[in-house]
Amino acid sequence: MNTQSEQRAPESADAYSTEGSYVHEGEEYTRDTAYIEDRITRDGRDGWPVEAGRYRLVAARACPWANRSIIVRRLLGLEDAISLGLPGPTHDARSWTFDLDPGGKDPVLGIERLQQAFFARFPDYPRGITVPAIVDVPSGGVVTNDFAQITLDFSTEWVDHHRPGAPALYPEDLREEIDTVNRRVYTEVNNGVYRCGFAGSQQAYEAAYDRLFTAVDWLEERLRTQRYFVGDTITEADVRLFTTLVRFDAVYHGHFKCNRSKLSELPVLSAYARDLFQTPGFGDTVDFVQIKRHYYIVHKDLNPTQIVPVGPDTAFWRTEHGRERLGGSPFGAGTAPGPVRPGEEVAPGHGA
Structure with a gap:
């Protein structure tokens, strides 16, 4: 040891x-x-x-x-x-x-x-x-x-x-599939938006852009008939995808030039992301003000003025998603987490 x-x-x-x-x-x-x-x-x-x-x-x-x-x-x-x-x-x-x-x-x-x-x-x-x-x-x-x-x-x-x-976020019987989809999501989506944003040439950017939206189309199709990414409940795979999706319109669409379409314009992925956002443990951890301040202030090479956009309107995240019709249960045989612990709440006005 x-x-x-x-x-x-x-x-x-x-x-x-x-x-x-x-x-x-x-x-x-x-x-x-x-x-x-x-x-x-x-x-x-x-x-x-x-x-x-x-x-x-x-x-x-x-x-x-x-x-x-x-x-x-x-x-x-x-x-x-x-x-x-x-x-x-x-x-x-x-x-x-x-x-x-x-x-x-x-x-x-x-x-x-x-x-x-x-x-x-x-x-x-x-x-x-x-x-x-x-x-x-x-x-x-x-x-x-x-x-x-x-x-x-x-x-x-x-x-x-x-x-x-x-909940069982990494159940043994689904680990192989979770690991497989996580590898693709990491390379093409989680890190794919960064490859677009920090590309050092037009050729590199366009190649990254094509890879990203090829994966986005795959996700739209995969999630069209199933509520969650792997299995009938929330898993590690949903968590990893969600944190990129929730930042997409606020940051990646404009700041990183991932602008073929906004998340809000993708019927399946936007409903899927809203479903997760409205699930305890997801949206109550998201601080849109801090997210935008980080990207637009820290990345001075992409945004030399350090001006932080006012939009988009985060009320979108609380709109109806309709994903319940696909079945599944967010926590399976488990239960939702309780209220956010005192001192760990997202600041008022920073969420949706």
Whole structure:
């Protein structure tokens, strides 16, 4: 078993930034996908055993990758086991900051920047300071920022701390299919919108655009006759798709030039996304104000004026979707999560 001192950070020549460079002229956008791969498990094989109250999830509402972890934590009822730190929507080249908290410091970790948790464990950490990240509260050091694995481990390793009635988001009999669709959604949709937005040439942009909307058409057809992405209930696959869809009209359509059509113009996908948004655990984690501030202020190469759009009208998300006619039940044999915990609510006027 590795100890904390024996583990090493991934190697990279990247600067200390949250997402790395954005647009490189003449190049296709390529995401840096090397993360700290340590896992928090029941057997503690990486040196990080499941332990209620020990870890803090740091997850900015603005970020789609972090939004996933907030949704899954809430659906499974892990609020008492894993605390939540919420950086603000903007950052500089160094790090996400806790500028929304009193004194500009996370109240549990006592730090101003997430970067401090990465440096507490890896003083020469060479990669981007990304969210979501899980921090070991006693040591103040980051454990992992492997966003894809974090939510799977919430489902499979933290089962002893799930709320009664927690849904099965990663059921064993559907894992192969979930993994298959998740791979396509990640490459073509979740990351596909970024390939459009940060393309460094017309050719790269058009290729990314075609790939994205080929996948969008596939999703429209797949979801035409089934309420949820895989099986008859909400799974990890729905969570991963939702966080891109909910940002589509507010950001990706204009800011990233994904403008063949708005989500609201796609009859199947828009109804599917509204169905999820209106399900407890999804829409109540979405902060449209923070989402827009993040993309339009941080991405100065795409939006040098840093002007944040006023629209679109978010009332769309509360309109009727009609997806119940397709059958299925959002939580299967489980139940919906209860009210959002005090202190974790989306600010008034920031949702839909």
